[in-house]
Amino acid sequence: MTTPAPSGIPDDDRYDLGILVVLRVVAQRWWLILIVVVLSGAMTVRRAHAVSSMYEASTLVQVTEGSKDWTFGVVGTEALDPIRAIETQIQVAMSHPVWEGAWQRLGVERSKKIADYAVAGSGGADVLVFKVQSTDPRLAEDAAVAFAESYVEVRRDQVSSELRIFADFLTERSSAYEEEVGALDVQIAERSGRDQDAEFYRLLASSASPNSALEANVLIGTDSDPLLARLVASREAALSLATELAKRADEVNLEAAALATGPSLMDGVSYAVGPLGTPFTRQMVVAVIAGLAAGLALAFAVDYLDDRMRRRDRVERELVGIPVLGATPTDRSLASRRSRIAALHRPVSATADAYRSIRSALLAYSAASPVQTLLVTSPSRREGKTTVACELAVVMARGGRSVVVVDANLRRPDVHRRFGLEQEPGLSSVLVGEEGLSSCLVDIPLAGSTGRLRVLPSGSLTDGITQVLDGGRMVDVLRAIQADSDLVVIDSTHVNSLADAQVLAGVVDGVIVVARRKVTKRRLLGVALGDISRSGVPVVWAVLNGFGTKDRVAARRAGRRVGEALVVEKIDLDSLQMS
Numbered sequence: 149m150t151t152p153a154p155s156g157i158p159d160d161d162r163y164d165l166g167i168l169v170v171l172r173v174v175a176q177r178w179w180l181i182l183i184v185v186v187l188s189g190a191m192t193v194r195r196a197h198a199v200s201s202m203y204e205a206s207t208l209v210q211v212t213e214g215s216k217d218w219t220f221g222v223v224g225t226e227a228l229d230p231i232r233a234i235e236t237q238i239q240v241a242m243s244h245p246v247w248e249g250a251w252q253r254l255g256v257e258r259s260k261k262i263a264d265y266a267v268a269g270s271g272g273a274d275v276l277v278f279k280v281q282s283t284d285p286r287l288a289e290d291a292a293v294a295f296a297e298s299y300v301e302v303r304r305d306q307v308s309s310e311l312r313i314f315a316d317f318l319t320e321r322s323s324a325y326e327e328e329v330g331a332l333d334v335q336i337a338e339r340s341g342r343d344q345d346a347e348f349y350r351l352l353a354s355s356a357s358p359n360s361a362l363e364a365n366v367l368i369g370t371d372s373d374p375l376l377a378r379l380v381a382s383r384e385a386a387l388s389l390a391t392e393l394a395k396r397a398d399e400v401n402l403e404a405a406a407l408a409t410g411p412s413l414m415d416g417v418s419y420a421v422g423p424l425g426t427p428f429t430r431q432m433v434v435a436v437i438a439g440l441a442a443g444l445a446l447a448f449a450v451d452y453l454d455d456r457m458r459r460r461d462r463v464e465r466e467l468v469g470i471p472v473l474g475a476t477p478t479d480r481s482l483a484s485r486r487s488r489i490a491a492l493h494r495p496v497s498a499t500a501d502a503y504r505s506i507r508s509a510l511l512a513y514s515a516a517s518p519v520q521t522l523l524v525t526s527p528s529r530r531e532g533k534t535t536v537a538c539e540l541a542v543v544m545a546r547g548g549r550s551v552v553v554v555d556a557n558l559r560r561p562d563v564h565r566r567f568g569l570e571q572e573p574g575l576s577s578v579l580v581g582e583e584g585l586s587s588c589l590v591d592i593p594l595a596g597s598t599g600r601l602r603v604l605p606s607g608s609l610t611d612g613i614t615q616v617l618d619g620g621r622m623v624d625v626l627r628a629i630q631a632d633s634d635l636v637v638i639d640s641t642h643v644n645s646l647a648d649a650q651v652l653a654g655v656v657d658g659v660i661v662v663a664r665r666k667v668t669k670r671r672l673l674g675v676a677l678g679d680i681s682r683s684g685v686p687v688v689w690a691v692l693n694g695f696g697t698k699d700r701v702a703a704r705r706a707g708r709r710v711g712e713a714l715v716v717e718k719i720d721l722d723s724l725q726m727s
Contacts, residue, residue, distance in 0.1 A: 173444070173451050176458065180450060181443030188439030192431050201423030202263060205288035206279045207296045208270070208414040211237050234269045234276070237411070240306075241267040241276060241299045249298030254291055262291055267299075275414065285420035292418040303411045311400050318397035325390030332383035339376045457668045460695040466670070470677065471513055473660070473689045474506035475696035476536070489566055491542035492592075502696050503539040507547060510540075513689065514658070521626055521636045521656040523685075525649040527676035528642050531664040532693040534562045537639040540660075545594055545601035549634040552589065554604045554626075556640045556652055561606030563639050567592055574607030579621050583607075585628050604629070623655055643676040653683040665694035 174181065211234065240246070242265075251259045264281040278299070280291040426434075457463050464472050477498050490499035510519075524537035538553060545551040554575060555563035564571045569590050577583035585604075592601040629636050638656065640649040653659050659680055663673055680688055 177447035184443030185439035192435035200283040203285040203420040203422035205292040205418040205420040207418040250294040253294040315400035322393035473509040475692040477696040519657040526662040527672040545599035550600040555606040564605040574605035576607030658687040
């Protein structure tokens, strides 16, 4: 059976299943969504406690700008625009004198606790609404009334001042007309020939009705003197204006003295409402909803950027044309002891069972074309390739084969630590001709097994590693090892960013690519498979590290089959001999 050539990783289809994608992201990233929701709720609680409850109180002031007699069209005065008048009064209510008057009523300390003060019109009515906000509802009520009273006081002072100015103007104009009447009296007296008649002047000055005095003493016989008639008519008009303006001046002065004109409080009592703002329960509901939305968005973003392999079925589906030999569990009992190998020190365990299954799959796939040199690599670091190489070598040797483990990772060697050996001498010593191959190979005892396991450590680190591995000497060393063994398992560097594994892939019979759950990235795995495919290696397999059944679950099943371990080894040995 010929294994098809690897064809790499297809396009990413993680987001092609609609609602199932959302459920998958939520199931995998629930902790991230929970963190965002908790942070959103915590920020809302902190903001709610940091910001005290706010209360608002308001009171109304009616705006009046004077009586109709003097405000609208008096002596040529232009009538005011009501809308503009209200806007003007709003600015007056916000002015410094109003603030100062309110502070005097409330006191400086209480005034500092005012959070907000505003004045607005009330629709089309001549009414101002004074609004005050504070964390103290009683202060808000007192402040609303204080600002309204201060505005009424300031505005009434302004109105009183305006009335007095206007009254002075009317008095001044009345006096001017009276002077004009006096001048006309002199002209009339001269024209009528009575300029020396003191009695005539007293009559004019004391006459309550100018017409009666003039008709009795002047107008008789004036038809023949038109100028005298015009003087009399002018005097009558001037005297009428002087009298009317004097009357108006008296009225305005009386209104200013009584303060009957100006704004007035419609409601001298204010009641606070609150607390203002959104209720805490509603804030928390909004915070949770916003946190869920933000958390889900963040989870999708992280999931899109994080293309690490997580599910075995998806990995197997995406490894088009690349057989998966098996999956290994995460054995936490060996994580802290790097020198321990499960198949060697714990042969009856879930981890050892997993590698025996991988061995059986490898024997089945290589039955038609046996593989003598097997390279174990991975897309990047910390994906367990050294573990897979060592464990696979042990289970193959326990199955009755003669196996040699070669540590070709001359940059970060680790095989010698796994087996508890010295690093030198090793492969580098053989490649440069310092040592013979037989003197560098170390036998590993396998109790109760007919197989043989030897280890070729990496040796000392040297410069020009890629050139050393790429030379013909490496091919000669591999051929020498093959002549004395059934299988050579080579542990190399990772494929991406280093050329060592690609060089070795060109001189071996097969390659095992190790992909580790939650570590191997989908994109890097695709790049690694592409590089290996271009090296011309005959067959490529995959081992999924950490994708198997959890060790603590499988260990219970393995513990009930202690006696089956040797039987499994015997079956695998028979299968090997038949092939």
